[in-house]
Amino acid sequence: MRILVILLLCLLQISCASQKFEKINGVSFVASREKVGQQQVKEILKIHANHAAVMxxxxxxxxxxxxxxxxxERQWxxxxxxxxxxxxxxxxxxxVRVMLKPQIWIWRGVFTGSLEMQSEKDWKALEESYEKFLMAYARLAEETNTELLCIGTELERFVKNRPVFWxxxxxxxxxVYTGKLTYAANWDEYTKTTFWEDIDFIGIDAYFPLSEERTPSVxxxxxxxxxxxEKMSAFSLEKNRPVIFTEYGYRSMDYTAxxxxxVDRNDENVNLEGQVNAKKAIFxxxxxxxxxxxxxxxxxxxxxxxAGGENDNRFTPQNKPAQLVISDFYKMY
Incomplete structure (x- = not known):
């Protein structure tokens, strides 16, 4: 059985390699109050990024x-x-190629995975509202020749309860859209998502727990x-779809992994080394x-x-040692 699994994984490697897709070296480009200018895009190019998620x-x-x-008009x-x-x-x-990633924000930052209706009437209303939301951006993606469209982000209960809708x-x-599709499943959700065979990439927001050390080594x-x-590679084989990390990252703080x-406003000490090590390990x-x-x-x-800086304990790698790690690995791949 073990030999069979190894052979199947080898076949998957060959199959995926034959697709000849360029590695997605991406950034999640945070929405601002203002238009983006050439100088802002140049900063992405400096780290050798070839993709950006627009959200x-x-x-x-x-x-x-x-x-x-x-x-x-009230939105940024x-x-x-x-x-x-x-x-x-x-x-x-x-x-720079683009993944258009329309997202839901629930008031006060409530986790979107817990979005759940209490009646069939409300489920139908949510489906109608979400369809209107996604189709507006699917048409925009086609109009702008956007390479990848993410059809949802961390909507576990919505996906679980309404599989036919999805x-x-x-x-x-x-x-209406001729590009590639993915969905951004939370790290503990992706094996339960019901429609991977219908889209092009298995998308995972890769916040997997890895270590309880204050500053774990690579x-x-x-x-x-x-x-x-191991679980992801086997799942990729089962579904015959490549995996992308629709989000990945670590805060520059103690116990980052x-x-x-x-995403809370905790006062954990700034720990630039922990963020660097976590970035190196994932690459x-x-x-x-x-x-x-x-x-x-x-x-x-x-x-x-x-953005960022050496006194910042948040996710962004900007103006921190982790930025150089990203640049080095993106340049390599």
């Missing part, structure tokens, strides 16, 4: 509310359709990846694998000169 937003009032509000420019279009056009002008939505998107982090990586998904483990298509680092702010 317009829709807003939901409560965890059980079915109404998505999007593309309004980069969160709207016109803003997303301007970002895409500037990125394309510079040879199948039908994918067909409708395909009727070796400790690579050991922490072992079980997750213990619960990498934390060394994944970027050389043929079944792995690349990923988008979380996150990259438009105003580079004001």
């Amino acid at each position: 317009p937003f829709g807003f939901i009032r409560e965890i059980n509310s079915p109404n998505i509000v999007f593309d309004t 420019f980069g969160e709207t359709k016109s803003g997303a279009k301007q970002y895409i056009e500037m990125l394309h002008k510079n040879g 199948k039908n939505l994918i067909q409708e998107i395909r009727s 070796e400790q982090l690579r050991a922490g990846w072992k079980k997750h990586k 213990k619960k990498p998904w934390l 060394e483990e994944f970027w050389g694998e043929n079944w792995f298509a690349g990923g988008y680092v979380w996150k990259w702010f438009i105003h580079h000169d004001r």
Whole structure:
């Protein structure tokens, strides 16, 4: 049985290699109040990024509310359709390919994976609202020749409860958009997502717990990846789809790999070494694998000169030692 699994994995490597896709060396380009200019895009090029995720937003009032509000005058420019279009056009002008990634924000930052309706009427209303939201951006993606469209981000309960809706939505998107599709599943959600065979990439927001050390070494982090990586490679084989990390990243703080998904305002000490080691480990483990298509680092702010810095314990690698690690590995691949 073990020999058979090894042979199947080898066949997957050959199959994925034959697709000859260039590694996605991406950044998650955070929406701003303003238009993006040439100087902001140049900062992406300096780290050898060839992809960027553009992320317009829709807003939901409560965890059980079915109404998505999007593309309004009250939103920041980069969160709207016109803003997303301007970002895409500037990125394309510079040879940077794009994943358009429309996202939902629930008031007060409630986790989107817990979005769940309490009645069939509300589920139907949510489906109608979400379809309107996604189709608007599917048409924008086609209009702008955007290379990749992400059809949802971390919507576990919505996906679990309404599988027929998602199948039908994918067909409708395909009727207007000719590019590639993915979905951004949370790290503990992707094996339960029901429609990978209907889209082109298995998308994972890769906040896997790897180590409980204050400052884990690269070796400790690579050991922490072992079980997750084996599971992902086998899953990629099963579904015959390459994996992309629709988000990956680590905060520059103590215990960064213990619960990498934390977005709170905690006061953990700034730890630049931990962020560097975590970045090195993920590149060394994944970027050389043929079944792995690349990923988008979380996150990259438009105003580079004001972002991050050595006193910042947040996710962005900007103006920190981790930025050089990303640049070196992106240049290599």
